[in-house]
Amino acid sequence: MVSFIKADAIKCTQPNKVRMKGFIGKRFEANRLNRLRLQEEYFLLWPFQEHCPIGYGYHQPHPDITLGDWHGEFLGTWVSAASLTAWNTSDEELCKKIDILVRNWLATQKEDGYLGTYDEKDRWKSWDVWVQAHDLIGLLTYYHYTGREDILKAAIRVADRVLKDFGPGKRPLHKTGPHRGMASSAILEPLIWLYWETGDKRYLEFGRWLVDEDWEQPDGPRLISSLLSGLGVAGTPCPKGVEMLIDFAGLLELYRATGEERYLKTVLVAWEDIVRNHLYITGSASTGEYFTPDFVLRNDGVFRIGETCVTMGWIYLNLSLGKLTGEARFFDMVEQSLYNHLLGAQSPDGRGWAYYVGLRDSKRYRWHTDPECCPSRGTRMLALMPLYVFGVDNEGIVVNFYEKSEATLTLNSGVEVKIEQETSYPFDGEVLLKFALKEPSYFTVRLRLPGWCEKYEVRLNDEPIETLVDARGYIVVDRVWCNGDTLRMNMDMPVRVVIDKFGNNLRVAFMRGPLVFAADSSYLPERCLLDDIVVLLDPIEPAKNIRVLKENMDTVHLVVPVIFVEPNKSRDAWRGERYCVLTRRNGEKKITKYIELVPFFEAGNKDPICYLGGVSRHIEPVINITYQVWLPYIWA
Numbered sequence: 060m061v062s063f064i065k066a067d068a069i070k071c072t073q074p075n076k077v078r079m080k081g082f083i084g085k086r087f088e089a090n091r092l093n094r095l096r097l098q099e100e101y102f103l104l105w106p107f108q109e110h111c112p113i114g115y116g117y118h119q120p121h122p123d124i125t126l127g128d129w130h131g132e133f134l135g136t137w138v139s140a141a142s143l144t145a146w147n148t149s150d151e152e153l154c155k156k157i158d159i160l161v162r163n164w165l166a167t168q169k170e171d172g173y174l175g176t177y178d179e180k181d182r183w184k185s186w187d188v189w190v191q192a193h194d195l196i197g198l199l200t201y202y203h204y205t206g207r208e209d210i211l212k213a214a215i216r217v218a219d220r221v222l223k224d225f226g227p228g229k230r231p232l233h234k235t236g237p238h239r240g241m242a243s244s245a246i247l248e249p250l251i252w253l254y255w256e257t258g259d260k261r262y263l264e265f266g267r268w269l270v271d272e273d274w275e276q277p278d279g280p281r282l283i284s285s286l287l288s289g290l291g292v293a294g295t296p297c298p299k300g301v302e303m304l305i306d307f308a309g310l311l312e313l314y315r316a317t318g319e320e321r322y323l324k325t326v327l328v329a330w331e332d333i334v335r336n337h338l339y340i341t342g343s344a345s346t347g348e349y350f351t352p353d354f355v356l357r358n359d360g361v362f363r364i365g366e367t368c369v370t371m372g373w374i375y376l377n378l379s380l381g382k383l384t385g386e387a388r389f390f391d392m393v394e395q396s397l398y399n400h401l402l403g404a405q406s407p408d409g410r411g412w413a414y415y416v417g418l419r420d421s422k423r424y425r426w427h428t429d430p431e432c433c434p435s436r437g438t439r440m441l442a443l444m445p446l447y448v449f450g451v452d453n454e455g456i457v458v459n460f461y462e463k464s465e466a467t468l469t470l471n472s473g474v475e476v477k478i479e480q481e482t483s484y485p486f487d488g489e490v491l492l493k494f495a496l497k498e499p500s501y502f503t504v505r506l507r508l509p510g511w512c513e514k515y516e517v518r519l520n521d522e523p524i525e526t527l528v529d530a531r532g533y534i535v536v537d538r539v540w541c542n543g544d545t546l547r548m549n550m551d552m553p554v555r556v557v558i559d560k561f562g563n564n565l566r567v568a569f570m571r572g573p574l575v576f577a578a579d580s581s582y583l584p585e586r587c588l589l590d591d592i593v594v595l596l597d598p599i600e601p602a603k604n605i606r607v608l609k610e611n612m613d614t615v616h617l618v619v620p621v622i623f624v625e626p627n628k629s630r631d632a633w634r635g636e637r638y639c640v641l642t643r644r645n646g647e648k649k650i651t652k653y654i655e656l657v658p659f660f661e662a663g664n665k666d667p668i669c670y671l672g673g674v675s676r677h678i679e680p681v682i683n684i685t686y687q688v689w690l691p692y693i694w695a
Contacts, residue, residue, distance in 0.1 A: 061258045064318040068385025068531075069450035069457050072466055074146040074204075077445045081463030081482065082613065086402055087144075089409025090441045094434075095141045096153055097410070100160050102427075103134040106176035107167040113177070113185050131176035131190035133435045134164060135197030140439040142197075142204040147445050161201060165213055171223075172216030183224065183235050188243035191221055195249035199256070211256065218253050221246060222261060227268045233279040241280045241302035244269060247309030251316055266313045270322070282306060283325045291332040298350040301436075303329075304372030311379050330380065333373070334392070339418060340557065340568055340688065341403065341575050341659050342396030345369040356562060358689060360420030360681045367404040367414060367433035370396055371440045378447055381459065385452060387532025390459045391510040394573045397444070398485050402660040404437055411670060412437050414679075418577075419589075419687035422663040425675040449478065455502030457533065461490050474500045476540075485572045486615040488512075488550030499541045505533035506548055511572060514551040520544060554617060556601040559689070566689040567594060569617055569656055571607065576617050576656040577686045581665035583654060584623075589684060591623035592654065594692040604695070608655065617656040620695070662686035 079087055111128040138161060145153045168174045174194050177187050198214040201207075225232045233240025247266055254262040274280050282303070285295040292298055307326045314322035336354045337344045343365035344350065346357055357364055374396045381389035403422075404413045411424030412434035428434055449466045450457040456468055456476065461484035468476050477495040484490060492504070508515065508528055517526045517534060526534045536546060555570045569576040578589055597603040606618040663669060663685040 061255050061316075063315045065315045065323075065383070067315070067382045069382045069452050069459075071382060071446040072449050072451075072468065074143050074445055075149070076468070077147070077448055077464060077466040079445055079448060079462050079464045082485065083397070083441075083444055083460070083462050084464065085613070086405060086409065087441050087444065089407070090140075090405070090438055091144050091148060091150065091153065091409075093409040094438050095137070095144055095442075096150075096156065098137055098141075098156075100156075100163070102431075103137055103160065104163055104167075106130045107134065107164060107174070110178050111176045113181050128176065129186035129189060129430060129432070132186070132193040133431050134160075135190075135193030135195070136435040136439050138164075138197030139200040140435075140442040142201045143439075143442040143446075146204045147442075157201065161198075161210070168213060168216065172220035174213070174217050183230075186236055186242060188221060188225075188232065188235050189245055191217055192243075192246035192249055195246065195253070199249060199252050202256075214249075214253065215257065218246075218250055218262065222265055226261075226265050227272075231273050231276065231279075232269060233273050233276055238299045238302050239278065239280040239297045240273070241282075241297060241299060241306055244274070244280070244309065245302065245305045247306065248312045251309065251312040254316060263313075263316055266309070267317070270310060270313060280306070282310075283321060286325050286328045286332075287321070292329050292337065293350045293352040293354075298352075300345040300348050300350060300366060301368040301372040301432075303350075304369065304376050307376050308372075308379050311376075311383060315383070326376070326380070330376070338373075339365060339400070340559075340570075341365070341399035341416075341418065342373070342392065343370040343400035343416070344373060354561060356559075358417060358419040358563070358687065360415060360417030360684075362417070363415045363678070364418070365400055365404075365416045367401070367412060367416065368436050370400045370404065370416075371433075371436040374401060374440055375443070378443070382447070382450065385457070385531050387459075387507045388510065390447075390507055391532075393447075394460065394485075394509065398573045399575045399659045401437060401440060403662065404433070405441070405660075406670065407661075407664060417681075418689065419684060420663070421666060421681060421683050421685040422669045423671075423675065423679055424669050425679075426672065428675055448480075452503075452505070454537070455504055457505045457507075458492070459507050461485075470500075470502055472500070472502070474502065476500075476502075483612050485574055486609065486612065488515075488552040488572060490548045490550075492546040492548075494540055494542070494544045494546070496540065496542050499539050501537070501539045503535060503537040504540075504546060505529070505531075505535055506546075508532055508534050509550070509573065511555070511570070512550045516549045518545075518547040518549075521547070554602040554605045554607065556596065563689040565691055567596070567601075567692045568688050568690070569605070569619070571615070571617065574615070575659045575688060577659050577662040577688045578654065578690055579657045579662050579665070579686045581663075581685070582657065584652065587623055589687050592621050592690055593623065594690050595620040595622060595651070595695040596692050598694040614658060614661055616658075618653050619656055620651065621654050622651050622693075657686075659688065662688075 141157050175190050194217050195214055202210040224230050232243050236243035250262040281296055310322045337350050339356055345366050347363045348366050374393050377389040377392040404416045406424035411426055413423050414428045414433045448460045448462055448464050461482050463482055465479045479493040481491040529535050552572045557568045604620050608616040608618050666685045
């Protein structure tokens with residue numbers, strides 16, 4: 060394998076060396092049992108076996124389950140997610156399912172290496188290269204899991220078929236696929252992975268050509284020049300969310316291979332712009348799947364905001380930046396997105412996913428969305444999480460996420476350390492780490508200090524100790540560690556009342572730890588609407604009268620004082636009409652009560668309409684509003 064020119068500051072944990080047992084772990088298990096295991100093979104295979112026509116429309120032979128000719132991406136994404144999950148859990152049933160599916164998949168590979176969903180006459184049109192990129196993602200993950208050389212050879216054949224037609228002196232890639240070639244450019248990251256595996260510099264040179272020449276053509280995406288000139292992500296020629304984020308991940312991989320600082324700078328400039336101008340408080344972005352130029356972060360689901368693909372792409376990019384730089388701020392972004400918007404898009408049983416998730420919306424969890432991109436990417440994102448809970452750097456152990464878990468880590472010195480993490484995070488701020496090692500050893504333990512945390516205490520073997528926070532944002536504890544040592548961190552988790560400088564005038568949101576809270580219609584008094592609520596805040600200490608209600612270890616609610624106008628009375632029978640007749644006006648009668656706010660991931664989940672079977676269009680209309688994050692307030 061080829062070594063990085065720019066090595067990662069943090070080395071990830073192998074999937075089989077860590078177990079998640081807390082809140083994320085439960086969602087991971089639901090993902091394994093109720094999504095990955097139950098996936099229909101024919102749904103993934105038929106585009107490769109029977110091929111898709113070009114364009115957007117109902118396609119045979121399964122007109123009920125697919126729209127669009129990008130359907131081929133789902134198989135590679137599923138194989139990647141399933142391989143990581145089987146590797147982590149030793150799930151034999153899932154492993155057999157992967158083996159059979161991959162065998163049938165590779166049976167469709169052509170003699171020239173092409174592994175796609177288009178007839179020869181349609182080769183390289185539309186989403187074809189995008190499909191090849193996801194082929195490589197799936198095959199290379201499966202190769203790392205199994206070590207099978209025939210899988211690596213199949214991946215090389217896929218890549219070489221692309222390089223036969225595209226590259227310096229050949230066809231331009233940006234003229235293939237939608238979004239000025241940004242979709243086709245998704246192949247950058249897995250091609251650099253192949254460079255790491257094989258040392259074949261053709262893949263590296265293709266990557267350089269793609270971003271330095273092909274991207275910068277007048278009709279190309281021009282990502283580097285646009286961003287470095289200060290235009291921001293919305294000012295690029297095509298501000299399409301997930302494709303851009305995936306391309307940034309590829310650009311980071313190219314930076315690792317070349318050390319070209321422009322590549323890293325481009326991604327960091329984009330990152331700053333997204334955080335400052337485009338990121339929802341729940342950690343997602345996008346309106347109608349794009350970064351919008353007006354910086355208005357619309358709340359209503361009718362605007363198709365918070366696409367799950369964009370949420371996944373943002374988390375994925377931050378995981379890459381975090382391990383590259385070792386900086387806690389990137390893992391802070393992961394935490395914000397993961398606990399709120401990503402898990403808010405996954406049904407609690409792990410079976411369904413929502414395509415869009417607004418901040419004033421209803422959840423629409425579906426087994427199949429049309430297209431299937433959001434469920435498949437959400438599934439893969441959860442499968443990746445075990446790799447990042449712990450890490451190893453040049454000095455010792457790095458704890459990136461607080462999750463009940465256990466891991467076996469091999470330090471750069473060769474010392475093996477078993478670490479167990481006990482915590483109810485994100486519902487509680489207490490974390491206990493237990494260390495097991497054969498003999499005393501000197502190394503450093505770094506604990507990510509979340510950006511929201513202002514007060515904390517660290518205890519070593521139940522004795523308080525003084526600690527420092529390094530420039531990367533981690534609490535540093537370095538010493539000679541012995542078998543049985545414990546490290547306990549207590550983070551204060553006060554309720555935070557948040558205002559929005561750019562919108563949501565005279566409204567507030569509520570946070571505690573990494574969690575964002577929402578008002579849920581299921582917890583309101585009878586005949587009270589979400590729009591009737593006005594939060595009462597103490598003018599000196601806004602969070603003073605807000606209580607934390609811990610129902611169980613899987614959630615936490617806030618009890619908030621509110622006033623609302625007594626609901627107007629209308630006729631009980633709507634008679635199928637759009638409008639009803641008001642029968643009595645209540646004037647200005649106001650009632651003071653307390654209501655419960657629920658975590659965003661839980662918001663709207665009691666509405667039975669959330670869980671419809673069958674196949675639903677991604678543009679399924681919003682027919683009712685069951686929750687909202689930003690609430691009007693007055694001073695008590």
